[in-house]
Amino acid sequence: MNLPDAVMKDAQLLWDYQLMGHSPQPCSVAIGLGSHDLGVADATAELYRQGMAPLIVFTGATSRTTRDRMPRGEAEHYRERAIELGVPSDAILVEPQARNTGENIRFARALLEERGVPVSSVLLVSKPYEERRAYATARKLWPDVEFVSASTPMTLADYVEAIGDARLVVEMLVGALQRLLIYPAQGFMIRQEVPQDIQDAYERLRAQGFTSRLIPDATQAE
Structure with a gap:
């Protein structure tokens, strides 16, 4: 399933941010x-x-x-x-x-x-x-x-092709970003700066329903 360009643009922002x-x-x-x-x-x-x-x-x-x-x-x-x-x-x-x-x-x-x-x-x-x-x-x-x-050197497009499910990849990206936002306060990881454009992209994707990998209860530990 092809996703709208705007969705993939936001997903690209999250992908690039996750790479250290x-x-x-x-x-x-x-x-x-x-x-x-x-x-x-x-x-x-x-x-x-x-x-x-x-x-x-x-x-x-x-x-x-x-x-x-x-x-x-x-x-x-x-x-x-x-x-x-x-x-x-x-x-x-x-x-x-x-x-x-x-x-x-x-x-x-x-x-x-x-x-x-x-x-x-x-x-x-x-x-x-x-x-x-x-x-x-x-x-x-x-x-x-x-x-x-x-990690394996590859582009977002390559990863989507390898997984075979663009929506799932976007949802995994959203879930990974959520954990970066909430886990430091719970003591699970160090806090890192999340730039505003990354937070905005995350919120847009959440609003569009890419939520299957989110933790519904922010107090839940991993």
Whole structure:
């Protein structure tokens, strides 16, 4: 389904804002955040091949959107994908319990500490439209570590084509922006400046009904 140009223009603003613009650099470990998108595993494997991290942690259980496609769990399916792409199995740790971004960070950190892996920097790999959310969450929960955000390099149009549902992508963008607005006050992530044009685009999309990924109760935790 094609969406109006005005809708896609606002979606582009949200997409661009979510991208942190970090340049990949060598880190102690790469953490791939579980989701429906195997592109996260692809991006993490490529960064490993580039020598950006000697070790990978894939973190994620299943959710209502992944239990059918990834019955063994998001992290395990990511691991299998990375091995297909040439990453040695002994360079991958799997954290199979996390069900949200906060747990991704906390549980991956606990696993690394349990294994005695020293960590001063993390290459944080997520879906493109959740780079900023992942970064803000990680900075809150693991403040003494440097985080470098990464995702599959692609345009919004490419992502819409890959997902095959423009409306769903716009709704995910709206949901991700809402969390950036409300989660800092709840202690789930650091506060980041959201420019007025981004807030205006978000409100326009909400008003047009792109609301399926919103949290109806702003006090609800993730």
